[in-house]
Amino acid sequence: METVTFNIPAVSCKTCAEKIENALSNLQGVEKVSVDLKAESVRVDFKPESVSTEEISKEISNLGFEAVK
Template sequence: MNTSVLNIEGMGCSGCVDTVENTLSALPGVKSVTVNLQKGTAMVDFDEQEVSETEFKQAIKEAGYTMTGIQG
């Protein structure tokens, strides 16, 4: 199990939070997602055997947001 904090640009409301949480939660291997609107981050607990950070970036892009980096 791995935990990463994704920096995400473009979120402006609680609907954006829901979209990002649902998008990331739908990926295989993702165990939990916590989005912080004020910080512009999403903390993701995931199985690195099933999903990669590249897949996070692509899913976020397809949802209409931009992943600008990863902490941890």
């Protein structure tokens, strides 16, 4: 299990946070997602053998957010 944190400058409300949490949770290999609205960041626990950090950040981009590592 690995953990990655991305900064998401545009995440500002609970709806955005839930959207990101739901989408990332649906990715195979993602175990836990927690968005920190104050820090404007997301912390993801994932299995590196199932999913890559690139796939995770791409999913965030697909939702219309910028993910900065």
